[in-house]
Amino acid sequence: MEKIAASIMCADMLNVQTELERLEKTDCDLLHLDVMDGVFVDNLALGPEWMASVKKQTSLPFDIHLATEMPEKYVEMFRFLKPETISFHIEAAANPILLIHRLKNYGIKPSLALNPATPIEDILPYLAEVDQILLMTVPTGFAGQAFRKETLEKLCELKNILAQRNLHPLIEVDGNINTQTISWMKEVMPDIFVLGTSALFQGGDANSYQERIRTVRQAVNAYKSDF
Numbered sequence: 001m002e003k004i005a006a007s008i009m010c011a012d013m014l015n016v017q018t019e020l021e022r023l024e025k026t027d028c029d030l031l032h033l034d035v036m037d038g039v040f041v042d043n044l045a046l047g048p049e050w051m052a053s054v055k056k057q058t059s060l061p062f063d064i065h066l067a068t069e070m071p072e073k074y075v076e077m078f079r080f081l082k083p084e085t086i087s088f089h090i091e092a093a094a095n096p097i098l099l100i101h102r103l104k105n106y107g108i109k110p111s112l113a114l115n116p117a118t119p120i121e122d123i124l125p126y127l128a129e130v131d132q133i134l135l136m137t138v139p140t141g142f143a144g145q146a147f148r149k150e151t152l153e154k155l156c157e158l159k160n161i162l163a164q165r166n167l168h169p170l171i172e173v174d175g176n177i178n179t180q181t182i183s184w185m186k187e188v189m190p191d192i193f194v195l196g197t198s199a200l201f202q203g204g205d206a207n208s209y210q211e212r213i214r215t216v217r218q219a220v221n222a223y224k225s226d227f
């Protein structure tokens, strides 16, 4: 069954505890937490002490996304949080295999992230080594961007390669994910949907977070039944 990850960087940062309480009342599966260093992306976000405070307020497993240069450094900085998954960018990793093995040794699922402009070819050598692939459908760095339709072809290409190689890492998509953009993926449905501003924290017609997440789940199930 597909999973929903709530991107906490899109929440009301002046009322994080309330936002977490609202998420606890939903059937959200993961908390997606973006680390941004101001170098790999022109933004700063979510430090280790803040995340430690968040961890005390939620039962949701952590799905950490390192939008940073030197991901090796940030794995050491954040591993104390015992996240379920850490995604690091193939564009920034000096030695991806070493970092993948290190994450496994820490008991953290390794995930490779790639921006829209990065070709699938760049992650082919690692597909058998990782538990997840984070396919960015917007350029990493900011919420509220428009979905990049060219990423649909990458998603299709990735699905085909994984099938040919009989590999089964989870595919997570992140960036302007909502019922409309999910409909564009219905022939190559991903496994994890990161919901940020457009479908959860600022968008959606439903009143509660549970209603918004239910709307997304219903759309996913409807599109799946089409194929």
Ligand SMILES: O=C(CO)[C@@H](O)[C@H](O)COP(=O)(O)O
Binding pocket: 007, 009, 010, 032, 034, 065, 138, 139, 140, 141, 142, 143, 144, 145, 174, 175, 176, 177, 194, 195, 196, 197, 198, 199
């Ligand atoms: O990492 C990012 C953006 O860099 C995402 O997690 C966004 O936070 C998702 O927000 P929307 O695109 O849905 O507004």
